């Protein structure tokens with residue numbers, strides 16, 4: 499039996515982690531991936547406060563111990579004093595992938611002028627791709643729609659599992675391969 503594809507979902511929010519409000523971000527990422535992915539996969543979800551060392555430890559554990567090929571974070575990307583998700587991401591990655599943040603800010607700017615306030619980034623740790631999303635739950639689909647087409651091929655390149663998407667939702671682009679569907 500092949501190992502199931504594991505994807506980390508990390509909500510970074512002081513208030514959601516304290517139970518002051520219900521986390522909508524993590525479930526929105528899971529719902530998005532359930533729609534977009536045709537491969538069977540399992541979510542490894544965490545809800546944690548905006549603490550740089552804890553975020554870094556959580557990302558490391560999901561990549562190294564839980565074997566997640568993709569880790570999507572939500573929250574903590576802005577300019578506020580406690581927003582440190584990009585710093586924690588940079589603490590643990592071997593390789594930055596700046597195109598993700600650039601593209602997500604560009605598409606988000608079509609939706610909201612404050613898109614430039616997000617410092618969201620991405621990078622590779624071992625065989626894991628880490629992608630930051632802003633905290634507002636509605637930002638999740640706005641950002642993932644933009645970067646999702648490139649994610650399966652990125653995971654191929656880092657020798658992760660072969661991720662299939664539902665082409666009715668997202669067409670995965672793999673250079674040299676005809677689009678399916």
Ligand SMILES: Nc1ncnc2c1ncn2[C@@H]1O[C@H](COP(=O)(O)OP(=O)(O)OP(=O)(O)O)[C@@H](O)[C@H]1O
Pocket residue numbers: 509510511512513514519520521522523524548573574575576578632633634635
């Ligand atoms: N996980 C979440 N679930 C539901 N709503 C959220 C979540 N994260 C953020 N939001 C909403 O988006 C707004 C902006 O998110 P942001 O990440 O800036 O929160 P924040 O002000 O840093 O506070 P916190 O870290 O306590 O979520 C929040 O005020 C909240 O209304």
Ligand SMILES: Nc1nc2c(c(=O)[nH]1)N[C@H]1C(S)=C(S)[C@@H](COP(=O)(O)O)O[C@H]1N2
Pocket residue numbers: 572573574575576577581605606609610612613614615616617631632633634636637638640641
């Ligand atoms: N697509 C999208 N991007 C967005 C937003 C949004 O609503 N949609 N909110 C912006 C706002 S208001 C902020 S402050 C920054 C940082 O948000 P965070 O600190 O919750 O990560 O993301 C920005 N990017």
